[in-house]
Amino acid sequence: YVKGVDAALVGDETDYMKMIDIVxxxxxxxxxxxKHDEKDLYKAxxxxxxxxxxxxxxxxxxxGKSTSKIVQEIIKHNYRE
Structure with missing residues (x-):
């Protein structure tokens, strides 16, 4: 669980707009x-x-959280055995 995050999703490697259409x-x-520029992404x-x-x-x-630690927390939360 990451406080303040409703959902965290991994995007499509070939079409970053795909997840936007889904979500x-x-x-x-x-x-x-x-690398994405905010203004260019907003236009798209x-x-x-x-x-x-x-x-x-x-x-x-x-x-104090790195991206990798957040990803690890998400994976741990979503893939508990």
Missing amino acids: NPDIIALGYDQ ISARGYPHVKIIRLQKHVS
């Missing part, structure tokens, strides 16, 4: 080191019919 999110949170998703989506860029460190 229709309110917010897209980009990692601090992701708006053209695809999602002008309501807010795009934010996460800071390098959020509450």
